[in-house]
Amino acid sequence: MSTWPTEMAPPGRGTAGPPSPALQPGGMVGDGRYRLLSYSGTDGRCNAQMWRARDGQLGRDVALTVLLGNQGDAHAAARVRRTLERAMHGASYAHPGVSRILDVLSPGNGIAPREHVLGIVVAEWTNGTDLIDLIADGPLPAATASRLLEPLAAAVEGAHHAGLVLGTEHPQRIRVTPEGQLRLAFPGPRAEASSRDDVKGLGAILYLLLTGRWALPGGPQGLPVAPIGPNGSVVAPRSLHPMVPHALSAVAVRSLEDTSVGGIRTGAAILQVLDEIAEAEAETGLIPVVTEQEPEDNVVWTTQRPVKDKTRTRKLAIGVTALAVATLLVLGWIAMQVVGFFNENNTKGDSGPPLVISQVVPTTETKQSINNAPTPTTGPVAPASISVFNVASDPDSPNKGGLAIDGDPNTSWRTDKYLSNFPALKPGIGLMATFAQPVKLAQVVITSPSAGTKVEIRTAASDQPQLQQTLVVGSATLAAGDTTIPVKMTAPGQRIVVWITSMSPSGKLWASQIAEIKFIGGR
Structure with missing residues (x-):
């Protein structure tokens, strides 16, 4: 740690308390026992400066926390006394993570009355480096x-x-x-x-x-x-x-x-x-942990040249030939059926009544009847969009939520890998599906390989609700594959949340994934 000329203040770190000629490198504090060597920092909240100093009596380096202020300020003096009392109580505490307190000084007890110092905590010096220097790069x-x-x-x-x-x-x-x-x-x-x-x-x-x-x-x-x-x-x-x-x-x-x-x-x-x-x-040996991600656009990158396999090439050629022959046979059969159809019609002549195709023009009453027809509410209902529903600070795989409704069970949305199961560090995580019109669901079918994952089906009234503002309408523990979850909704809703409350174990970690979600409407 470098020092600076006596007439200059520590660069970029500020000063605490009134100016004191003693608080410069080479200055003396503690009735002349401690010579200041280098400045370590300032804690402006309690008007304290941290210094490396030399104990002239014992010939060793020490760490000084110098509490500055006017000795006539009763309020400041009372706060410093409380700090010194705490330091004295902590002097008996020994731990490798804390520098051992060697002495506590106060005015009249190791501090001269003329000094602008209200107290000093003396601790053993810690070799090494400053914490802030550690992150300089x-x-x-x-x-x-x-x-x-x-x-x-x-x-x-x-x-x-x-x-x-x-x-x-x-x-x-x-x-x-x-x-x-x-x-x-x-x-x-x-x-x-x-x-x-x-x-x-x-x-x-x-x-x-x-x-x-x-x-x-x-x-x-x-x-x-x-x-x-x-x-x-x-x-x-x-x-x-x-x-x-x-x-x-x-x-x-x-x-x-x-x-x-x-x-x-x-x-x-x-x-x-x-x-x-x-x-x-x-x-x-996988630190730092990297969240597993799906390959972009299903592209697989390789650095190896393709290997020429004669057996595989021969099998591929036989398969392609067989497919071509089968295709020709099917096309020939279709052509024969078409020719036969027209020959049959020509043989019959005009014996049958003429086929009349009429165009129905909808009237005003017809149009109104069509517009007022009820929208079907049974069967699969596709959401307009889906997003990650998260109530903590950062969502899991926020750009992969759409994989849960893409119709491909080979793609999936995944949670992050956690060291502890919910709700140790997070109450849960989920997906929110938004529908173009309110729907009343009867079932939700979830396809997942993460057996043991516990989920709740919830309804939400807004795009960004708090968890306590959502209503549970169904729950289940997922099996490997498809799990059908009955849903009881008293009224149609436009936003449905699939909320994971417990994940599946994966070795020492916890994680879950959802391959597909199907929403089934009911009356």
Whole structure:
């Protein structure tokens, strides 16, 4: 980490608190015990700066979280005291994902009264690199991000069980060890920080590793912020980078959401997904996970030249010859029948009555009767369109929904591959069929190879309803092949949702596919 001339502020990162001659490289703090070596970042939310410093008494490098402010400001002093109390309680907590706290300083206790410093948290120095420097060349692969975050997530979960808050919600407090693990290098949680903020911090760090963007307020200057979707939530990492596994993308977003709308509450839930990603990588070696897609336009690409097979060529020639002979025989028979028909008519002459063809011209009354005739409601009913119905952040195979109604059972719409079955990270996924006119269905027939998949047939009143605004009119567990689902509709509807509530197991993963959907009308 580079330093800068004494008369210059840290470039691009800003400063916190009133200017202090001591807070420059080479300056001394803590009653002259600690000499500042290099600046690591600023947490403007609590007016703190993070520094690498040298302990002159013990001759070792340490990490300083310097809390700045006016010592005459009672409100600021009270907030800092709360931070220092939390830091002292955390000094007994030992975990590889957290730098060990060595000392806590306050005015009159290691801090000279003249300094513009309200408190200092001293922790052991973490060798390695800054978290932000790690993504300088772009986002990381999903497996790498999982391995990096796992120790920090485990540290958060352990601290919460011990009744502690760590304060992980700022990227410049985190460093990457030489062993490739994230570590809270500058402990000292804000006075108002809660365990929920730690979970949000984990989600924001995971989002940063997967996208290169920071998803919480108060981030460093110059660091790109996460985009916000129409619903007010951050856009899912998978929407920005399709190579991100769905489970990892979902856990990053849900960690940032409020628990009242389904947000993740604990570090254990995040840790479980990280463990599953690591386990899947170890067993399959297919990280990052790529969603299986249908070949475009059914084109098969190959790098091998075709092999000349004489036996196969001979069989093909015999088959073509036999087909040609059969075709000639059929055409000859048809010609004989036509000739016989005309000869028979000529023999009969005019003995029969003349055939009169009359044209019926519809009257006004006839036209009105035709227009008012009821539309047939029985038998197969084809939808006008179909789309993926999704209530979470990103849909599964959004461009493949039409394969479920294309009449070809060899093509299918597929869900993503999940590490956990619904509703672990998502309540479900489905397809919404829209009809030109309201229909009253009696049955829905689903063709699927995914035995064990559980589905519900629902009606919807709008194009983009919430799940709770739809009505269940049928349900079933799919068998391999065709499954007929009885439907009980009290009134015709124009939008029908096939909603998957449980997927089929596929080794360590979960996924389902739907080859065809047929809608059968009834009276």
